[in-house]
Amino acid sequence: MRLLLTTDTHLPKRAKELPARLLAELPHADVVFHAGDWVDTDTxxxxxxxxxxxxxxxxxxxxxxxxxxxxxxxxAELGGVRFGVVHETGPAQGREARCAARFPDLDVLVFGHSHIPWDTTAPGGLRLLNPGSPTDRRRQPHCTYMTATVADGLLTDVQLHRLTGPGPA
Incomplete structure (x- = not known):
């Protein structure tokens, strides 16, 4: 099962549209996660x-x-992997312990808010993933999104994809 993870699209405030490359990936994903800050209902x-x-x-x-x-x-439970999605997780310091305590029954937590890509594992095994933003890189070098695969109860092949635009420089 192929997954696409995105967040913080902020349309039309930060960009006029989603990047073509991200849109082209949508039909190839079995499940798309969006961790908030859509800004408009059109998206x-x-x-x-x-x-x-x-x-x-x-x-x-x-x-x-x-x-x-x-x-x-x-x-969502997908292929034996228990996912949660939330926008905000608080400051980076202490994030793993805080999220593991708040979501003890999850295997993976997808989150957003910071626009900073994040991939860590908390003690106890909770995987935390923030795909960054495909439209508003803020102080990051690139706009980004993630893909991953779920098979046989495992999350594998987590990849961060860099975009060249649209989005403010």
Whole structure:
């Protein structure tokens, strides 16, 4: 099962549209995760129309229309791997222990907010993944998203993909 992970799209504030490369990946993913800060409902509509399965949450920049359609935390079990999705996890320092305590029954937590790619494993085995942002790199060298594979109860082949745009320099 092929996964695509994204977050912090911030459309149309940070970019006018999602990068073509990210859009081209959507049909190849069995499940797409979006960890919040969509900003507009058009992006949610687009992903719902183009994705086989979408697991998304709202973020701190998402207004009432998105909050009415999305949860604050989402859960999915895929191929024997227990996933959670949330926008904010707090400061980087202590993140692994804090998230492991908050989500003791998960194998993988997908999160956003910082726009900083993140891939660590907490004591006890919780894997934390932040795919960065495909449209707003902030102080990062590139806009990014992630892909991964789930097979036989394992998350494998986690890859961070760099984009060249759109997005502010």
């Amino acid at each position: 949610l509509d687009l992903l719902e129309a183009r994705c086989r399965r979408l697991v998304g949450v709202y973020g701190n920049n998402d207004g009432p229309a998105l909050r009415a359609r999305l949860p604050e935390v989402a859960y």
